[in-house]
Amino acid sequence: MTQLETASAGKVSKEMRQAAKQEPVNAEQLRKLIKKGHAVIPANSRHKGLKPIAIGRGLKTKINANLGTSPLKASLKLELKKMEVAIKFGADTVMDLSIGGNVDAIRAEIIKKSTVPVGTVPLYQAFLGKEISEVSGDDLLGSIEKHCKSGVDFVTVHCGVTKRAIPLSRSRLGGVVSRGGSLLLRWIACNKKESPLYTNYDYILEMAKDLDVTLSLGDGMRPGCLKDATDKVQLHELRILGKLAERARNAGIQVIIEGPGHVPLNQIERNVRLQKKACGGAPFYVLGPLVTDIAPGYDHITSAIGGALAAFHGADFLCYVTPSEHLSLPDLNDVKEGVIASKIAAHAADIAKGIPHARDQDDRMSACRRNLDWKGMFGECIDADKARAYRKRSKIKSKECTMCGKLCALK
């Protein structure tokens, strides 16, 4: 039985009990959220050593870090190191988006070593090393089955990308920027057929069911720039995703919805409300959102602004964005910077939403600060090493810091 079926049968699973421990709800309350489809526990029954977590309404905001090789840089060792850093700084899940090297082996190893849920985008693999015309519908569906069977906890499937998106996206300034969305549209155009991920959705549900893989319905039509935010093709896809989410829940499959992208600050609340309404309260998983297009090199900051506001208004799950977004594959330090920025956004939103005890660490920090208790402060820091290095750099012996020196307000 999937977590959703278990919850619907009125039973509390071991995973619900474990996940509830770190939440402001108890296991029974979590069961009710899962039953309604307002929360999910992505936990493939083949993923050994997983510490289950829940994502959804009223729970702590979760963050995801994307990992993955590229054809130019395919080192399993580096990806495992990235995963270690991501989890150390607070990633609640990781996604393996590898498209270089032996992707099956890399995925297997990441799942084996990961204590947090692992997500993937199976369709990338179907297109690797092939021309669009060489990829069959079965290849696409087959990649999903393969990923489910390899122990992936949640899969992004762009089932809402349909033929209709082609004319609707023509007026866009930024075009189609989702890798999955773009591949599917090219497949549709090449084959002059509807997307097999849309026409074979029931079969995808079946594949997900066996091992309780959570479906993350991808937003292949997410806006890639501010001008395209909340446009007709994005909303068209969202309405389809809402219907697909309902079918998933009815089939006992846990489902979350992916969202933008590039969104101006003033449209973020509206985007969250639209998603919650269209998708029956399914958890919302946003990429950023980035609140300006002009800051490559700093998109961890532009997305922390958008992510904090999105989570405050009800987004449940933030995909990190690293400083290297739009420019190159992230390195180890980019992963760290991305996770920390995203964690700050999630934490700030949890405080603002009134999640019980969300501010406790802040209050402990503030008490240490008032007493100029540096050891105590470092103990409460999101990144104690960086804070310590700043303190050390100033070579000050006394208790105050070099900003105010003897004019320290707290002395």
Place this chain on the structure above:
Amino acid sequence: MTQLETASAGKVSKEMRQAAKQEPVNAEQLRKLIKKGHAVIPANSRHKGLKPIAIGRGLKTKINANLGTSPLKASLKLELKKMEVAIKFGADTVMDLSIGGNVDAIRAEIIKKSTVPVGTVPLYQAFLGKEISEVSGDDLLGSIEKHCKSGVDFVTVHCGVTKRAIPLSRSRLGGVVSRGGSLLLRWIACNKKESPLYTNYDYILEMAKDLDVTLSLGDGMRPGCLKDATDKVQLHELRILGKLAERARNAGIQVIIEGPGHVPLNQIERNVRLQKKACGGAPFYVLGPLVTDIAPGYDHITSAIGGALAAFHGADFLCYVTPSEHLSLPDLNDVKEGVIASKIAAHAADIAKGIPHARDQDDRMSACRRNLDWKGMFGECIDADKARAYRKRSKIKSKECTMCGKLCALK
């Protein structure tokens, strides 16, 4: 005549014409905003070479970068370099908060070299090298006069800090964290007298008037942690500042109001509304606000989140926060990181507020992105050098980047 007096007399000054050029309003509209006290042009008539800018309602959000030596590190050369970097990356004003070395000479040189408005906090100097008990009321007022005469465009004066703040601030977790606020409370406690900046406010107005120095009414009682946000002592001071702002306007003196500090996301809009209401629509100058206390080393990010939201809700002027906040005096790189984060926040807010043409640069960037026109993209970047370095690092020869490689959505 001050800008406010000129505006009230129905005249458009040269400074209004110059400042309006970069705004979505014309000179006459700007004159009306200044007349109402909803906008200011900080421009000391002794500051040669200043390019005037306006701060206030309906105008582009401005950002300030704090400079200044400390007793442990007092290099004029470094501060001038910091100013250059700050202006290069978009600081609209700088504040010289020097408390080390020859502060008069440093200030004079910064004003001489700065094309942007320069602000200071005169009272620091009155306390330098002295015990609290050695500082007279005349010393405090004298420091303001000295700074005005030296050509400073706006001065922070903590005139709203009164005796009453002492009992009101006792229940705080974070105490009093404003350097100026804390010094004044100590002076009040030591002298058992009301603050001379409060009792001699009319005299301060006179000093500001001669050279048209804009008063920035400091928030000495700003919260230093989330728990203290929007508390009674902060609001008590804000009400006083509202009355003082009115007296300034009535005397023909331009005035802006300083604000917090550490504020949870859900209280930011309320803080802006309270300020605008209490202070008759005077421009609001916020420090951050920081939306969590646990991220020293990353407070440029925590404050970019808060600053973007504050500006979106109507704050007019953001004081940057650097990664070294709470830890040490910023170095050159911290200044750069701080300015860029603050600029991102201001820019994102301007787009969200619907400032005409605010999104033009984003749209140009997005058009270049869609065409994989890297040269064009670098031309629209907030920091082209950093973006270029990321691109170069990936050693890719083809047009796509290493994130998606051949699966590039845009190719």
